[in-house]
Amino acid sequence: MDAIRVESLTKRFGDLTAVDDISFRVEEGEFFGFLGPNGAGKTTTIRLLTGLLTPDAGRISIMGIDPGRDAISAKLLMGVIPETSNVYADLTVKQNLYLAGRYYGLSGHQLKKRSEDLLSKFGIYDRRDERVRTFSKGLKQRVSIASAIIHQPGILFLDEPTEGLDVQSRRLIIRTIEEMNEEGSTIFMTTHNIEDANVLCRKVCIINQGKIVAIDRPESLKHTFDRMQFIEASFDREVKTGLFASDLISRIVVSGDKWRLYTEDLDRAVKHVAGVAERNGLKIISLRTSGPTLEDVFVELTGGGGR
Amino acid sequence: MNYQVFVRGLIVTTEKNIRIYYKKAPVVIFGLLFPLFMFLAFYIGREIRIQVFFPGFIAMVLFFASSSVGPLITPWEKQAGTYERLLSFPVTVDTLILGDMLAGSIYGMIITLITLITGALFLDIDITGIGLLVVATLLGAICFAALGVFMSSPATPQPSQIMMLSSLIRFPLIFISGVFIPLQELHGAGRVLSYLSPLTYLVDLFQWAMGGAPVHHLAVDLIMLLVFTCGFLFAAHLFHKRNLMKGL
Numbered sequence: 001m002d003a004i005r006v007e008s009l010t011k012r013f014g015d016l017t018a019v020d021d022i023s024f025r026v027e028e029g030e031f032f033g034f035l036g037p038n039g040a041g042k043t044t045t046i047r048l049l050t051g052l053l054t055p056d057a058g059r060i061s062i063m064g065i066d067p068g069r070d071a072i073s074a075k076l077l078m079g080v081i082p083e084t085s086n087v088y089a090d091l092t093v094k095q096n097l098y099l100a101g102r103y104y105g106l107s108g109h110q111l112k113k114r115s116e117d118l119l120s121k122f123g124i125y126d127r128r129d130e131r132v133r134t135f136s137k138g139l140k141q142r143v144s145i146a147s148a149i150i151h152q153p154g155i156l157f158l159d160e161p162t163e164g165l166d167v168q169s170r171r172l173i174i175r176t177i178e179e180m181n182e183e184g185s186t187i188f189m190t191t192h193n194i195e196d197a198n199v200l201c202r203k204v205c206i207i208n209q210g211k212i213v214a215i216d217r218p219e220s221l222k223h224t225f226d227r228m229q230f231i232e233a234s235f236d237r238e239v240k241t242g243l244f245a246s247d248l249i250s251r252i253v254v255s256g257d258k259w260r261l262y263t264e265d266l267d268r269a270v271k272h273v274a275g276v277a278e279r280n281g282l283k284i285i286s287l288r289t290s291g292p293t294l295e296d297v298f299v300e301l302t303g304g305g306g307r
Numbered sequence: 308m309n310y311q312v313f314v315r316g317l318i319v320t321t322e323k324n325i326r327i328y329y330k331k332a333p334v335v336i337f338g339l340l341f342p343l344f345m346f347l348a349f350y351i352g353r354e355i356r357i358q359v360f361f362p363g364f365i366a367m368v369l370f371f372a373s374s375s376v377g378p379l380i381t382p383w384e385k386q387a388g389t390y391e392r393l394l395s396f397p398v399t400v401d402t403l404i405l406g407d408m409l410a411g412s413i414y415g416m417i418i419t420l421i422t423l424i425t426g427a428l429f430l431d432i433d434i435t436g437i438g439l440l441v442v443a444t445l446l447g448a449i450c451f452a453a454l455g456v457f458m459s460s461p462a463t464p465q466p467s468q469i470m471m472l473s474s475l476i477r478f479p480l481i482f483i484s485g486v487f488i489p490l491q492e493l494h495g496a497g498r499v500l501s502y503l504s505p506l507t508y509l510v511d512l513f514q515w516a517m518g519g520a521p522v523h524h525l526a527v528d529l530i531m532l533l534v535f536t537c538g539f540l541f542a543a544h545l546f547h548k549r550n551l552m553k554g555l
Binding site (some may be wrong): 047050052053071072073075076078080082083086087088089090091095099100102103104105144147148 | 309312313315316319323326327387388389391392394395396397398399551552
């Protein structure tokens with residue numbers, strides 16, 4: 001069964017179509033990345049999936065349940081870390097976890113054990129009786145995520161979970177999400193961090209101006225952009241513009257002392273560069289080749305910016 | 308509807324509200340200090356028998372206390388960024404509305420009970436109908452807490468704006484509801500306006516319970532409070548749903 005199934009989903013706010021007829025499926029146990037520039041429709045999509053917004057058209061299924069019709073049953077299956085999500089500053093860490101757990105029906109021994117496990121895992125056990133108001137953003141986000149997963153949800157929705165965090169908190173959170181995924185939870189994560197998406201996600205979906213522009217495995221997406229592979233080289237002296245011009249090279253970008261030569265045929269292009277260097281007595285200081293990064297793909301597909 | 312999940316959500320929401328919002332300054336100021344100062348301002352220096360004034364005073368205490376918690380919760384949560392998380396829990400908007408209402412009702416009843424006990428012990432207050440007093444207090448607390456929740460529905464994440472709005476609504480009501488001027492002495496437009504205030508019917512119920520001089524039939528008072536309660540809850544449901552994601 002698909003954990004999440006979306007068909008022709010549309011959401012409008014007045015004249016603005018925030019989500020425009022999108023469809024996708026997320027398999028059970030999949031780590032799904034939802035990428036897009038600011039205002040692309042990521043948060044609106046998550047709010048639709050988690051039952052906070054009602055779609056104007058289209059269908060959503062969360063483990064076979066339509067959150068528009070039975071929001072409570074759908075919510076019981078999920079853990080949600082919204083974009084603007086804070087925990088209660090007036091409560092202690094433990095009280096925040098207990099509050100979340102009790103909403104999901106945890107009680108007594110179960111609640112105590114699960115809280116203690118998470119407090120230890122997130123490195124905040126010693127601070128469990130402190131009010132959250134004194135915590136840094138990173139520590140607050142640890143409490144937030146611990147609260148969202150206290151009931152061990154089958155599906156976890158995360159909206160920019162590592163935005164603006166310190167390195168330690170970011171790593172801890174990423175590791176926890178990975179572990180949950182390994183244990184079978186489906187992860188639906190929106191992020192600006194292309195590298196996170198590249199490393200973590202089995203499938204990524206890129207949305208721009210409310211429409212899906214690509215959906216595939218990260219490596220497959222990169223291969224569809226082979227024209228974006230390049231050779232980067234630097235030489236022992238200044239090189240005249242146009243020296244490497246050839247049918248093989250589609251674009252040349254000079255940055256500092258480095259030349260970046262884009263090509264669709266890496267093998268022949270490398271031989272060409274080496275030959276030109278040899279004929280002109282140039283010493284190659286460094287030379288490397290690179291395929292398109294997920295960031296290149298993202299920029300290419302989203303036109304390099306938001307609306 | 309899964310009733311077990313609904314009741315659980317209701318209890319947890321109410322407990323959360325009690326734990327977080329009872330100690331907030333706006334609740335203490337608008338729910339506790341304001342009625343006390345209003346009482347002192349009108350009572351001190353005037354030749355009024357406290358027994359005559361007490362039903363109106365106790366109704367005012369219940370009115371201010373019950374309606375002071377509700378207006379604060381939603382804008383506070385929107386401002387603090389906790390509202391979206393709250394909505395992501397297995398609850399509906401109605402669960403949250405009723406949880407906010409219950410927290411306001413309990414606050415109102417506690418403050419009213421303390422005032423009643425103080426009155427009974429030190430002010431020689433004669434309570435002729437304990438049962439009716441309990442019913443009236445319960446009904447009034449729910450009605451005014453529902454009003455409080457309704458007042459929190461505008462789409463703003465600024466608690467100060469909502470508290471100001473709630474004061475604008477609440478203050479005029481105490482002057483047309485028989486709190487300071489007995490209902491018998493209200494004539495013309497004042498009398499007509501008094502019918503529009505839910506506080507009028509509670510003051511009258513307390514007059515019934517404390518051997519005072521009620522002006523409406525007992526059943527009218529009870530029915531009107533119920534009608535106002537349903538009206539406030541329906542309006543709260545409508546507006547909270549409409550403004551759910553606004554101000555996030």
